Amino acid sequence: MIIQRGLKRNILTLKDLKEEWSAMEGKRQAGIRAAGFVTDGMTVGLGTGSTVYHTILKLGEMAKEGLKLRCVSTSEATTNLAESLNLTLVPMSEVEEIDITIDGADEVDRSFCGIKGGGGALLYEKLVADISRRVIWVVDRSKLVDRLGAFPLPVEIVPFSHVQLMRKLRAMGFSPRLRMAGNCPFLTDEKNYIIDLKTGFIDDPEGLHRQLKLMPGVIETGLFIAMADTVVVGSEDGAEVLESVK
Numbered sequence: 010m011i012i013q014r015g016l017k018r019n020i021l022t023l024k025d026l027k028e029e030w031s032a033m034e035g036k037r038q039a040g041i042r043a044a045g046f047v048t049d050g051m052t053v054g055l056g057t058g059s060t061v062y063h064t065i066l067k068l069g070e071m072a073k074e075g076l077k078l079r080c081v082s083t084s085e086a087t088t089n090l091a092e093s094l095n096l097t098l099v100p101m102s103e104v105e106e107i108d109i110t111i112d113g114a115d116e117v118d119r120s121f122c123g124i125k126g127g128g129g130a131l132l133y134e135k136l137v138a139d140i141s142r143r144v145i146w147v148v149d150r151s152k153l154v155d156r157l158g159a160f161p162l163p164v165e166i167v168p169f170s171h172v173q174l175m176r177k178l179r180a181m182g183f184s185p186r187l188r189m190a191g192n193c194p195f196l197t198d199e200k201n202y203i204i205d206l207k208t209g210f211i212d213d214p215e216g217l218h219r220q221l222k223l224m225p226g227v228i229e230t231g232l233f234i235a236m237a238d239t240v241v242v243g244s245e246d247g248a249e250v251l252e253s254v255k
């Protein structure tokens with residue numbers, strides 16, 4: 010079976026198909042398992058992406074069966090999904106603290122540092138995580154890494170100075186790419202741009218995060234440091250719960 014996949018790597022092998030199926034099933038297992046941490050009366054942060062999608066579907070079922078929840082969404086996509094399931098959404102401005110936030114991640118290392126923002130929702134995700142008593146990430150096994158950095162690091166920036174920022178980041182050796190949506194720059198829910206950086210393996214995630222945040226025009230980075238308390242790792246065989254040793 011041959012499926013066209015783009016320019017660089019245009020043939021999907023059986024091995025690729027098996028890996029993709031395995032990742033999809035891992036996402037489903039992790040997503041569903043994480044919904045089990047939610048109890049009646051909680052305020053729940055709903056992350057964004059294809060893994061937490063399964064959590065949100067499950068929460069929709071649980072709410073239908075009587076579970077009472079207030080949910081805070083991290084993106085327009087998640088808002089649309091939650092609304093379609095009749096989950097009760099509250100605006101961020103009305104929430105002081107969130108009991109539990111469940112979200113996906115693009116890479117997670119052994120100390121629960123992560124890269125997020127593959128779907129462009131990193132800013133709201135970080136703000137929601139920041140006021141959450143417990144943060145749970147749901148990932149398939151392929152997201153667990155020894156060192157962060159194979160996944161391009163998303164950085165949300167002010168559109169006004171994107172040309173200058175691209176220039177500076179290029180000079181710093183990050184091979185920056187302005188994220189596009191067709192012919193136009195991708196816009197976040199805050200109407201900002203995203204630059205994806207090739208960082209190589211990141212030895213000091215906090216140092217890199219600080220360095221980038223100090224650059225005028227950088228709003229937020231996709232490095233999430235010491236934010237996750239629990240990581241639920243899904244595979245074809247089920248889901249494993251890893252707890253942080255903070």
Ligand SMILES: O=C[C@H](O)[C@H](O)[C@H](O)COP(=O)(O)O
Pocket residue numbers: 056057058059060061112113114115125126127128129130131134
């Ligand atoms: O901006 C998107 C988020 O950070 C996602 O949670 C992350 O990209 C993981 O997404 P997925 O579960 O679809 O792999």
